[in-house]
Amino acid sequence: MARLIILLVALTASPIGGARAQEVETVRVATFNAYLLSPIFKCANPNFADCLVQIQGQTEKQAEHLADTILKDTDRFDIIAINEAWDEDAKQILIDKLKPVYPNYVRKIDAALLKVRPQAIVDAITSLDPAAAVAIYGEPVEKIDGEDSGLMLFAKSDFKFMPLPDDSFKWGKHDGETLDAATDEVGFTLYDHCGGVDCLSGKGAAIVRLLHLPSQSNYTVVFTHMQADYFEKSPAELHADARDAQFDQIEKLIETTLSPLTPAQRKRERVLVMGDMNVPLFHPPTGEWARRFATPGTYWTSQHYDSWAATNSADPGISNYIDGERYDYILAAPKPYLSGGIEGPICVQHVTIPVDFVDLESDHNLLTADLNLGNNFCSPSIAYPVNLTTRKGPDGKPQAEELIDFRNGQDVTQIRYPGSMQWFHVVRQDAGSYSIGPDNPDVNIDIYQPSNMTTPISSYYGSTRTVQDGEHIFTVHTYALPKEFFIRVTGKDRRWQGNYALLVRRHTCATKEEACPLQPGEPPQFASLTEAGSLLGSQDEAWFRFDVVGQADSGADQTVTLTADGLPDPSRYKATLEEFDNPHGGEPPIAVSGTSRIVSDAMGDGTHGYLVIHQAAAGSQAVRVRASMQTTVRNLELKALICEDETNPEFGSDDIFTQLSIDSRTIRFPPGGEVEFDCDDSADQKDWARFGSTNLTFVDHAGMKVFEQDDTSPNDPSHANEFPDLPPGASSLDGVRNPLIWNFEGGRYRLNYELTMRRNEPVAAAP
Known part of the structure; x- marks a missing residue:
């Protein structure tokens, strides 16, 4: 099908390419x-x-x-x-x-x-x-x-x-x-x-x-x-x-x-x-x-x-x-x-x-x-509802997907005006992994979770792959996504207008190639082991890929917990680790038996493999199984220490140093000397780079003390503040940002930071 793409060279009072003034x-x-x-x-x-x-x-x-x-x-x-x-x-x-x-x-x-x-x-x-x-x-x-x-x-x-x-x-x-x-x-x-x-x-x-x-x-x-x-x-x-x-x-x-x-x-x-x-x-x-x-x-x-x-x-x-x-x-x-x-x-x-x-x-x-x-679907409040339907793919295996292009004779996927956005809304019963992408290289795709519409969710792998569906060739990323998310489509150039088609395909987890990635802080990934003789045939395995990223600054490995769950009859199901690779050495951990198969062990950065759920034989009805990944690693980004008032009403200034307790270590920031703050009711902000490293990783706990150099006796009002834990169910994007506050005698200091479970970035090269 021929596609008409209109390019605007510049946003001017008289746009070229046939667009009227009011269309820019x-x-x-x-x-x-x-x-x-x-x-x-x-x-x-x-x-x-x-x-x-x-x-x-x-x-x-x-x-x-x-x-x-x-x-x-x-x-x-x-x-x-x-x-x-x-x-x-x-x-x-x-x-x-x-x-x-x-x-x-x-x-x-x-x-x-x-x-x-x-x-x-x-x-x-x-x-x-x-x-x-x-x-x-x-x-x-x-x-x-x-x-x-x-x-x-x-x-x-x-x-x-x-x-x-x-x-x-x-x-x-x-x-x-x-x-x-x-x-x-x-x-x-x-x-x-x-x-x-x-x-x-x-x-x-x-x-x-x-x-x-x-x-x-x-x-x-x-x-x-x-x-x-x-x-x-x-x-x-x-x-x-x-x-x-x-x-x-x-x-x-x-x-x-x-x-x-x-x-x-x-x-x-x-x-x-x-x-x-x-x-x-x-x-x-x-x-x-x-x-x-x-x-x-x-x-x-x-x-x-x-x-x-x-x-x-x-x-x-x-x-x-x-x-x-x-x-x-x-x-x-x-x-x-x-x-x-x-x-x-x-x-x-x-x-x-x-x-x-x-x-x-x-x-x-x-x-x-x-x-x-x-324009059609120009904001999240009027996003296009994506309706994934299950059908047999070219290889005869089931696929849950929607190819969005023309609907009822109308071209709904169109950057109609320079700078236009289009939004698509996916709501499913549970979390899953997806291949999502356009058929036009001039289009950008960003994925958002409803609770954070500022920071896009990173794709799982940093690289793309191509998927052909009929006459369309899509360039897709792999994503591990919650049960509800938004897709935003924009032109890579703000001046661009034109047509595209969008593919949203949910992975079946049926094979290693279709494995569903697991990420800490994300909901369990679901798959269905189907029954024999059903419309979609039999799926006897569910594959879940995991990649371990990060290691504590102390050198300690993080503890990773992999869980296979939703198994109604333990005698008919088993969970195994396949292609387990720990670059730091060590044997694959052994799964614990029961209605849930749990693997928990210390794993170093770069460890990867697959958690696979097997059923002995397809039953009379479909069984929904799930897998999840949790970790003890935490990423702490220190942003700025801010003096809102000096420690005592006095002429002069405060000479400040800090002690960070992180896991089993205590680190002085800065390593030597102090940082001067002048702040009689006038906030004085110092970026943390003045003190030392801004990005730290730990697996146990982190806390901080703030000291004024000439007042560090045992009765000093400086005291320890513990960084909070992440709230239960926090996603990878839901960091803790509430500042730590020190209220001293006559003074007040504030630390701005961000604590997250993992960085929002691709975790592995495409397999």
Whole structure:
């Protein structure tokens, strides 16, 4: 069958290859709480003089780090909304570094707070340290005008600022209103309600309208930073009343600004509301998130929706691992894309938390959304349901598969627009192994589990193989997958559009060639030993491949447990190890008899083989058998040690060293000397590379002590913290990231790390 592939050389206002302008609309947006604090938010303490010396250059380095991370892949974001950018030098660094790629920017939005809330500012300063505030601002308390909004926006050159339809909220035209931006078409509403130290800053919501030149579509972008929740200092949902009032102001800002548009124009308007909204998610059903985003009939459910909840319903989407909460949002309007053509709403194709931004200095994670014109199966919420059917393959053996291409005369597998995604959803009774791949080399395949829609599941083998099915030749990877998963299909090049077919084939485990791979931390792999004379004939063996990866840094082998289970009559079944190979020597372990066949032994890195379940003869009905693999090995990635406050209120600094107990060893980090931290209420982050090795492997336990060099007596408040075990049933992607905290006398330290069962990467070369 001839396949038409349309290539777009560039995304321009007049795309070539026959695509109309409105058919080129791939837009990627992001929001980030950057933690670029000004001195008042870092040094409002009795030791402010020492603190001011300590933080010199610190925030600027954070801004450099953020800008460099953004610029690593300039194709990843088209619009970036940043909040909590209060430091003036940090702002300028972002402008200088990002402006060549993002020439449309909003640098600063400020207000004369003394005119708006004079008493609230005095109260906020008094709650901090008035002497510090006077020293930092160089003004008496009654003349301190607080901080600006902390909001910034960047957009690429294929956007153009447009006039606001109604300029009632246009900022900068009245006394006390300051705007520094590449345009004067910026609206802003300063929040009337605030609580605590939030009153010291000009928090609010800004609005701009952008024309996307390639598609000629209009984007109304609202970016904000709302009243803080102060999770650690109070019960959850503190100041919810202030956020309620702030949401009302955002609603008024949007509706007033867009009021001149006709209903038809509003239907096609792409409206995004982005930022750190400080609405905690993980609370009872009657909590703030539910009231705001899950109560029918409200403005924020009838006119907008939480794109994360609509797209990744089973993924918690934690955007702040310190509090274990999701505070950051991208709200879209008017409603989720469900079906129809390009006249309908934009499709939010995917919402993620990129892993490389997790390691920045902020306690928040960047949130990003991929938008495009509506298309078949363009988001996980409307994924194509894969219906595997069992049939005889070319070799006469049963195969459970679906070849997805044309359905009812419609070509359903198609990257219809540049940057389009298509999603496929597999739900089975149990876990299994699969061969999955396209017939087009210009297409990428990524597999996700519902609880983690950011990090794709790695294929089992790193190499590919080809499978022919009729006229199609597929390039497939092998995957060991849970009972439910998503397949995302994209073009390898963002500009590409064209057709493809997709093969999803479940392995039978019937032979060594069709062996189902076992991986630690994954559910058992199932196979069926079929009965004689059935439609599919007899399958008397089930083959499961295992590969042992990793070894403790101490040199100890991991203990690997292989289990063959589901055998109703032990006398008719047996389990054996075939082609067992331990490169470190040793005889194959012996299976323990019983209704389950269990093999448990120390195995070194590179050990591999097959666990095979045999039945003596096919019975009268099919028997579902299963096999699984568990291991004691753990991978610990140390990311950063962060001083949130020095160990004692003092001038000077802390000289810190640590002791890591891992298995039977105790290791000093750094090996000699100490690492200096200056952090009088001003967080000082040191990447773990300053201490030593960042990746460690253990099989027994791991714990850490933190010491301040001149205070290491037996009564020292430094104490051991144990790294937690992985929760029961944790998959290979479900790492533990909750930081370790040390609360010292007058001080606080935090360790960021990630603990996983195994690394999410291919484990062996193809057999």
